Amino acid sequence: MNYPNGKKSSSLVNRNKIKKTTTFSNRGMTLEEDINNTNMYYRTTNAAIIHKKPTPVQIVNVDYPKRSAAVIKEAYFKQASTTDYNGIYRGKYIDFEAKETKNKTSFPLSNVHEHQINHMRSVVEHEGICFILVRFASYNQTFFFPALKLFPYWDSQFNSGRKSIPYQDIKNNGIEVPVHYPAQVDYLKVIDQLYF
Amino acid sequence: MNYPNGKKSSSLVNRNKIKKTTTFSNRGMTLEEDINNTNMYYRTTNAAIIHKKPTPVQIVNVDYPKRSAAVIKEAYFKQASTTDYNGIYRGKYIDFEAKETKNKTSFPLSNVHEHQINHMRSVVEHEGICFILVRFASYNQTFFFPALKLFPYWDSQFNSGRKSIPYQDIKNNGIEVPVHYPAQVDYLKVIDQLYF
Structure with missing residues (x-):
């Protein structure tokens, strides 16, 4: 097999040489997968009913072949x-966003969108339990950060404040989510602690 | 322009001739659109935060053209x-399904899937407010039918019971959803009446 640099590869040598690059989408998958597994465990044990919403897609063209499934083209x-x-836990509405960052010193606010912030404000106003889960990939730590604590950071960036939340602030004002098998991101433990 | 039957079309003549066929998906759109508009009104007036989940899609192949948006192929x-x-209203978790039928005498249970029923059972168990909205297109009536009343019909079909809910049962045991502009399917009124 030839690699773009023109050198022939030996799969054995290369396996050791290939730098394990964590792409953005892979990192996203990891936290997402952990949460999906955790949610499945919560549902199976009937602890909570929480699902990830499907990825929103604008469908433009669909093919309907005879005798087989429709194909989105x-x-x-x-x-x-x-x-x-979102979902329900102990009778309460639960709503959250999950974000992973490679950044070691802060969580960039560009990871969140304004309409998500607006949605979270509404949820808090309607007495839902609302938060973000932030994973710092480098430390393999995931923090529960309540939406109410996120809003001031979000707002201050428009008043010449910084465009990120320092890691130390998240560590001090958030709660590290315990890792249990099979609840790999056991955020209900944090909810128990904070809201019940 | 040539149509598949080989006849030439005159767009003017054809416009009048084309029978307005209401396809299944069109009918679905109508109730769905009414609910989407209602939910938008609820959100705008800060009455409730309820969204339709995106259509779940299994993505197989994505094209990433340079300098333009990714295309799902x-x-x-x-x-x-x-x-x-699903969403939140007056601090309570809200969860529902909406179905439209052309049927004049009953609502066929084939409109609902077993995993949706299982999901609704879990939501009820966790003290969410759970129901279906059933529209009888012929009468232009939309009923609020609590999940707890749906379950016995669902179960009885597997014990040689009927595979549909009679219109009269839905009328007698459900509540007709009032139509207000701009809340075209004003189901919060029914929730107020039943749960608060």
Whole structure:
């Protein structure tokens, strides 16, 4: 097999040489997968009913072949107007967004969109339990950060404040989510602690 | 322009001739659109935060052209594992499914899937407000039918019971949803009446 640099590869040598690059989407998958597994565990044990919403897609063109399933031939990703996860736990409405960052010193606010913030404000106003889960990939730590604590950081960026939340602030004002098997991101433990 | 039957069309003549066929998906759109408009009104007036979940799609192939948006080239519709709508109202978790039928005498249970029923059972168990909105297109009536009343009909079909809910049962045991402009399917009124 030839690699773009023109050198022949030995799969054995290369396996050790290939730098394990964590792409953005892979990192996203990891936290997402952990949360999906956790939610499935919560549902199976009837602890909570929380699902990830499907990815919003604008469907433009669909093919309906005879005797087989419809095929979407052209579609585009749409920006989500809400957070990704919601459901019910102990009678309360639960609503959250999950974000992973490679950044070691802060969580860039560009990871969140304004309409998501607006949605979270509404949820808080309606007495839902609303938060973000922030994973710092480098430390393999995931923090529960209540929406109410997120809003001041969001707002201050428009008043010449910083465009990110320092890691230390998240560590001090958030709660690290415990990792249990099979609840790999056991955020209900944090909810128990904070809201009940 | 030539039509598949080989006859030339005159767009003017044809416009009048084309029978307005209401396809299944069109009918679905109508109730769906009414609910989407109602939910938007609820959100705008800050009465409730309820959204329709995106259509679940299995994405198989995505094209990433340079300098333009990613294009989904192959994808398939997946069956929803939950109901279509959820959110929060007066601090309570709201969860429902909306179905329209052309049938004049009954609502066929084939409109609902077993995993949706399972999901609704879990929501009820966790003290969410859970129901279906059933529109009888012929009468232009939309009924609020609590999930708890739906379950016995669902179960009885597997014990040689009927595979549909008679219109009269829905009329007698459900509540007709009032039509207000701009809340075209004003189901919060029914929730106020039943749960608060």
